[in-house]
Amino acid sequence: MYSLVTQAIKTCLLLHLMYWLCPALGAATLEVCPDGCAYSSIQQAVDAAAAGDSLLIKPGIYREHLILIDKPLSILGQEGAVVDGQYQGEIFRIRANDVSLSGLEIRHVGTSYTEDQAGIRVEKSKNCQIFNNKLSDTFFGIYLAHASNCEIRNNQVIGKAEKEISSGNAIHLWYCKEITVKDNLAKHHRDGIYLEFVENSHILHNVSEDNLRYGLHFMFSDYDDYLHNTFRRNGAGVAVMFSRHIRMQHNRFEENWGPSAYGLLLKEIYDSEITSNVFRKNTVAIYAESATRIRIAQNDFLQNGWAMKMLGSSMDNTITQNNFISNSFDLATDSRRNHNQYEANYWSEYAGYDLDKDGTGDVPYRPVKLYAFIVGESPATIILLRCLLMDLLNYAEKVMPVLTPQTLLDERPRMKPYPRNQSFNP
Amino acid sequence: MTRILTYSCYDLLRSRWSYAYFLFYLITTLALLYFSSDLSKAIISLMNIVLILSPLIGTMLGAMYSYNSREFVELLLAQPIRRRDIFLGQYLGLAGSLSLSFALGMGIPFLIYGVQVSAEVWNFATLLFSGVMLTFIFSGLAFWIAMKQEDKTRGFGTAILLWLFLAIVYDGIFLLALILFEAWPLEKFALAASLFNPIDLSRILIMLKLDISALLGYTGAVFQQFAGSTRGMFICVLSLLAWAALPVAGFLYSCKRKDF
Numbered sequence: 001m002y003s004l005v006t007q008a009i010k011t012c013l014l015l016h017l018m019y020w021l022c023p024a025l026g027a028a029t030l031e032v033c034p035d036g037c038a039y040s041s042i043q044q045a046v047d048a049a050a051a052g053d054s055l056l057i058k059p060g061i062y063r064e065h066l067i068l069i070d071k072p073l074s075i076l077g078q079e080g081a082v083v084d085g086q087y088q089g090e091i092f093r094i095r096a097n098d099v100s101l102s103g104l105e106i107r108h109v110g111t112s113y114t115e116d117q118a119g120i121r122v123e124k125s126k127n128c129q130i131f132n133n134k135l136s137d138t139f140f141g142i143y144l145a146h147a148s149n150c151e152i153r154n155n156q157v158i159g160k161a162e163k164e165i166s167s168g169n170a171i172h173l174w175y176c177k178e179i180t181v182k183d184n185l186a187k188h189h190r191d192g193i194y195l196e197f198v199e200n201s202h203i204l205h206n207v208s209e210d211n212l213r214y215g216l217h218f219m220f221s222d223y224d225d226y227l228h229n230t231f232r233r234n235g236a237g238v239a240v241m242f243s244r245h246i247r248m249q250h251n252r253f254e255e256n257w258g259p260s261a262y263g264l265l266l267k268e269i270y271d272s273e274i275t276s277n278v279f280r281k282n283t284v285a286i287y288a289e290s291a292t293r294i295r296i297a298q299n300d301f302l303q304n305g306w307a308m309k310m311l312g313s314s315m316d317n318t319i320t321q322n323n324f325i326s327n328s329f330d331l332a333t334d335s336r337r338n339h340n341q342y343e344a345n346y347w348s349e350y351a352g353y354d355l356d357k358d359g360t361g362d363v364p365y366r367p368v369k370l371y372a373f374i375v376g377e378s379p380a381t382i383i384l385l386r387c388l389l390m391d392l393l394n395y396a397e398k399v400m401p402v403l404t405p406q407t408l409l410d411e412r413p414r415m416k417p418y419p420r421n422q423s424f425n426p
Numbered sequence: 427m428t429r430i431l432t433y434s435c436y437d438l439l440r441s442r443w444s445y446a447y448f449l450f451y452l453i454t455t456l457a458l459l460y461f462s463s464d465l466s467k468a469i470i471s472l473m474n475i476v477l478i479l480s481p482l483i484g485t486m487l488g489a490m491y492s493y494n495s496r497e498f499v500e501l502l503l504a505q506p507i508r509r510r511d512i513f514l515g516q517y518l519g520l521a522g523s524l525s526l527s528f529a530l531g532m533g534i535p536f537l538i539y540g541v542q543v544s545a546e547v548w549n550f551a552t553l554l555f556s557g558v559m560l561t562f563i564f565s566g567l568a569f570w571i572a573m574k575q576e577d578k579t580r581g582f583g584t585a586i587l588l589w590l591f592l593a594i595v596y597d598g599i600f601l602l603a604l605i606l607f608e609a610w611p612l613e614k615f616a617l618a619a620s621l622f623n624p625i626d627l628s629r630i631l632i633m634l635k636l637d638i639s640a641l642l643g644y645t646g647a648v649f650q651q652f653a654g655s656t657r658g659m660f661i662c663v664l665s666l667l668a669w670a671a672l673p674v675a676g677f678l679y680s681c682k683r684k685d686f
Binding site: 257258259260261281282283284303304305306325326328329348374377378379380381382383384385386387388389390391392 | 466467474477478593594597600601604605608612613616620625629630638640641642643
């Protein structure tokens, strides 16, 4: 009963919205159901509809693929409306502006090695709305190419990816502008959310987990932000490559484990901001290669293998006001010089004192241990983690730095961790 | 044997050493918990202490006890008791009382801080297990050395050297080998080499719990299998048990043929 009522309310709201959006009076609602209605297939109804009409898909299984939507329509699925592609190929292809697609269950997209077949593909269109859909067993889930001003909200995209080569991305954006991706769940694909040549877009409150490669993947995308997302157990949480002006805030990166697993992988990225995130139990929380002018502040690094691996090609970054707590290594670098600024962080390994009681340690902290350097040189020595000999060597190096960068130090390490309000809801 | 065991145990529990050892762990653990206020951090700090101190104290007291109770042993040998029972009883009495001091000294503060309801309970149990195993292994080794070496000074020297070797020198050689032969595939060697040192073994056992994120960073199929599943823990525990059995078998074997 409840769901019926909400469904009715949703429908009303949507219709209301439609009338408001399309002043062309006389927009009709076409009903589709497996039998007994005017239309028994979605494609038939789409072909018969006029621009601005609504389609109401009644419960039932529609075995269709390659449904081409070439005019502004609003398609609303009722609870139990399932579109089954039977692994034949793509299911929805949207090639018009102002299309909305919601409430549908879409499943069984065909896998192809030559084409990126998707559950819902949007091509060269504006103002699309894709929400409240459930996609399962998809190759690509939702695929936007040359789209702008779209909203992808509250969808569940769950694939069955086993190998990187034969799997696609849950939400894939290519050459897009002004897209909002919000409250989605992306699971078991190659990449959870993938952006290439995407500008001015917002990725908010999504959960991306158990993907083979990255939870979120940026390539050549500038001026985007992603906030309040959770990335869990992916090959790497987030990879940001060849991009500028990205804001990354309030995200959680958790349990991204493995030989080349990172919470956040930065490569050729400039002028960005990484603040107020939580990195927990990743093999490497942040891996930075040629990352420049990035502000890494107010993050929590908890129980990671390496809190940061900052390669020598990274310059002019500021690392400040972070909490580094119980990481096996705080920082590793491959360079003997330091071009980044580390200041006023809390390091749980810090063993200095604070005589003037101003909350800041009186002796600088060196985040790079000799052992981190040795492990960088010959990785098998990881087996000697935390042995007495290593502690002795680390101590000797701390007193007289020879191999680790001399100028890499936090001059004002905090004595107590920064308090964080944990009100944030993933 | 049980009577000798209980006798040694009571004898030792009444000695100053046991109290000192118990108090040391009690105070250290309380201090660490108080200052770090975080159970997992305290466990890491304690791990370093346990891995150095348990073997050292085990070795020292093991050697001391077996040399000091020499006359008592000779008295017992005159009685119709099996040699095996005498020595096994003494050994278990010593290792048991030391382990008890250790477990109580470390356990009480953790229980006060509520480890049994926290997520760290298994990490703590692993640490406790490692400490107890190391006590048994090293006091056994000291018994064996004392059995072999008549001269007290030499016996002590050998025991301390053995501890020093396993605690530091072994890792040094290990580290050098890993760096020198970097070009070779080393993962099997690295894993095997750590099985031959009980201190390394306990360290790895604890790390499999605490530093798993870092361990999994190493590329290597065998290593991944070892660290990524429960197999690694299983192998570590089994090897530790084997290590505990080895010195016992050793000193029982040599006590039979020794001419007192």
